[in-house]
Amino acid sequence: MRYAQGDGLTDAGRAARERVRQQAVERFQAGQKNAEVADALRVSERSVERWRRAWREQGEAGVPSKGSPGRLRLGDGQIARLARELERGPLAHGLVDQRWTLARIKTLIGRLIHVSYTVEGTWRLLRRHGWSWQQPARRAIGRNNSAVEVWKKETWPRVRASRRSAGPGSSSRTKPGSR
Structure with missing residues (x-):
């Protein structure tokens, strides 16, 4: 049986997984065959063989899980450093705009901590540590909010009023009642 290493497993879940392995050792010592152990513990025979x-x-000492060899985990200090750098913003890291993308964060992790993540792995790392995706409000940098309010109050009513109002039959090609 293949276990997820950290993805969705709580500490209690990982402890339960290790108890299954320990029960397998007890059954090995009792002389049970691999098929019997696999059936009793509801795991694959291949896992029991390993x-x-x-x-x-x-x-x-050889039976407990050693964790996934493919996942590189960052320590608490490294996560704290990454959080500080993300808070500084993309401009502080030489990027041209104020957007953090997963690819940019992946590159930042590589530069700062010298650990390589995939884009998907970067997303999982961020999610695990409380970060969420956000979509920036698309506003011009040079936007003048007071000028926008004046335009809404003075210009927009004139633009809207100049449209021809639609009356009955104004867009119809048939005469009323000629269906």
Whole structure:
């Protein structure tokens, strides 16, 4: 059985997973066959074979999970450093606008911490640590809010009033009642 390493598993879930492995060791010591252990613990025979091999070679110390070799985790200090750098903003890191994209954050992690993440892995890392995606409000940098308000009050009513109002039959090609 393949377990997710950290994705959706709580500490209690990881502890339960390790208890299953420990139960397998107890069954190995009792002389049960791989198929029996797999059925009893509801795991694949292949996993039981791997655990039994590790148990024979290294004893009980070889059976616990060593975690996923593919996932690089950042320590608390590294996460705190990343958060500080993200708070500084993209401009502080030589980017031309104020948008953090996953690709940019991935590059930042590589530059600061020398750890390589995929874009998807970057998203999972951020989500795990409380960051969420945000969509920037599209506003011009040179926007003058007071001028916009004046335009809405003075110009817009004139523009809207100059449109021809639609009366009955104004867009119809047939005469009323000639259906």
